Amino acid sequence: MAIRIFITGGTFDKEYNELNGQLYFKDTHMADLLENGRCKVPVEVRTLMMVDSLEMTDEDRELIAHHCNSCEEMQIVITHGTDTMAETALVLEEKVKNKTVVLTGAMIPIKFGSSDGLFNLGSALAFAQTLSPGIYVAMNGKYFHAGNVRKNKESGIFEELK
Amino acid sequence: MAIRIFITGGTFDKEYNELNGQLYFKDTHMADLLENGRCKVPVEVRTLMMVDSLEMTDEDRELIAHHCNSCEEMQIVITHGTDTMAETALVLEEKVKNKTVVLTGAMIPIKFGSSDGLFNLGSALAFAQTLSPGIYVAMNGKYFHAGNVRKNKESGIFEELK
Amino acid sequence: MAIRIFITGGTFDKEYNELNGQLYFKDTHMADLLENGRCKVPVEVRTLMMVDSLEMTDEDRELIAHHCNSCEEMQIVITHGTDTMAETALVLEEKVKNKTVVLTGAMIPIKFGSSDGLFNLGSALAFAQTLSPGIYVAMNGKYFHAGNVRKNKESGIFEELK
Amino acid sequence: MAIRIFITGGTFDKEYNELNGQLYFKDTHMADLLENGRCKVPVEVRTLMMVDSLEMTDEDRELIAHHCNSCEEMQIVITHGTDTMAETALVLEEKVKNKTVVLTGAMIPIKFGSSDGLFNLGSALAFAQTLSPGIYVAMNGKYFHAGNVRKNKESGIFEELK
Secondary structure, three states: OOEEEEEEEOHHHEEEOOOOOOEEEOOOOHHHHHHHOOOOOOEEEEEEEEEOHHHOOHHHHHHHHHHHHHOOOOEEEEEOOOOOHHHHHHHHHHHOOOOEEEEEOOOOOOOEOOOOHHHHHHHHHHHHHHOOOEEEEEEOOEEEEOOOOEEOOOOOOEEOOO | OOEEEEEEEOHHHEEEOOOOOOEEEOOOOHHHHHHHOOOOOOEEEEEEEEEOHHHOOHHHHHHHHHHHHHOOOOEEEEEOOOOOHHHHHHHHHHHOOOOEEEEEOOOOOOOEOOOOHHHHHHHHHHHHHHOOOEEEEEEOOEEEEOOOOEEOOOOOOEEOOO | OOEEEEEEEOHHHEEEOOOOOOEEEOOOOHHHHHHHOOOOOOEEEEEEEEEOHHHOOHHHHHHHHHHHHHOOOOEEEEEOOOOOHHHHHHHHHHHOOOOEEEEEOOOOOOOEOOOOHHHHHHHHHHHHHHOOOEEEEEEOOEEEEOOOOEEOOOOOOEEOOO | OOEEEEEEEOHHHEEEOOOOOOEEEOOOOHHHHHHHOOOOOOEEEEEEEEEOHHHOOHHHHHHHHHHHHHOOOOEEEEEOOOOOHHHHHHHHHHHOOOOEEEEEOOOOOOOEOOOOHHHHHHHHHHHHHHOOOEEEEEEOOEEEEOOOOEEOOOOOOEEOOO
């Protein structure tokens, strides 16, 4: 069965607006990344929202949980802003059962030359295929269980709580 | 414990020689890729050889197997040319026991703008952390068991034999 | 004689801060660009400031004019934010005589994959070597005389006033 | 009036064939480069051939000269392999009069991350707009008169003969 990919925005998909110098969201770069990685895993991609994760609301997280539960796929990758990825993982931990859900993102927009997005997507798709049901964060080449992960605000690196 | 990364060459690490227009090997780009991916998985990198996989000999494969067995790490990623990756996997299948070994590579050199190398490395490191002991090929976002994989020469895509 | 290159900041040199998602100035990317272009024109590079051109003051422009006059080189390239490039050109037109001064910049930061900075630098260095003394803006592959150029705020394209 | 751009091949336009690991010609990347540079100079692009300049024949050079003479534009940029760029310039010097012709190319294919092609194109278009009629080579940020330029085979750098 295919892997479901849900897009929620985050640094991953930010673009540079030439006219005003601001970063903004246009379309997701998921299709480009999958092509770039020559990915042949069957995937179903759906954009749920395009938001900075600092602006993600409880309602947004409800929506994500709802889609995780209602889609037919059992393996799910979610692209998400890094600032509140751990919070969303906690919400999904409570509401989504019996599926393997892997949240990932990027510290640098895909459109920048040195983004970690392609690496993270590769690892997230692999973790989604191999980890037992549960909610995970995949960043920095590692996976973390929901409830035992935070983004270190000083270093930008994801780490275990304990 | 760390993941061991062995470098053997392949398209992954090819560079363009400005003076004669030939592709050649200089150094591995592994350190750059790990930095690009903001990888924080502990890794030990060692270059075993720098060869085009079409020129890899039985002796070379013996050497790779030897290093897989003698290193202390239990999880191993090997970068390898795609043309004979499946053959090397078969040799390792026979000679290396009780370790998780993941071979990966790239269809396009890392130094080209659109390489799949960063994606493949992300997936290979993830598979090495999660698959049970055995020999695997990680390409196109998927993993394959040694003995049940080949590179389709027409499409360049890895596929199961059966 | 060498070409003098003055750095003043602008989009050209903006970087992405991974920790807070803001664009900021660190160092100029001029050395990387010159290496990337295999440039062998003798150049002397000096950073005068690192500012967004919307924040450039009259005093800043005085400083730029002063350096244009006091350096020994007769051909000068200035990297500058695009928003007020035309204004600075007007100030230099009044204060700098008998030198060929070419202002250039970028619509997209150099560090983004699709920046116009390398193209613009190539054209600016060429114009500096070939145009007669005067103050010019080099953008979009063209050159414009100071006093007869503006950035179209809707399109982001530089155009003649008349 | 527009600038005429003639494409003849060379390293500039080489691509990497994923299936056999060879460099080859497909289409020119000129349109991408002009877009990347946000170039607004009116140009007319025509591909005359797609060859490695080591394989360029006298007949090929005749054809290039013919097109330089017969096109209506007075300013011409030619993309060309670097190995015999100086030879072609000599042929054009003899056969093309009263037009400004600038040959340029790249040491690294455009599709590689660190190509000098965008820089060279920016300088070539600028030189074509500003130099008096004659035949020139634009490489390394400089321009050279036909008959007084060679590519140093050891360094890959273009230099004057005297």
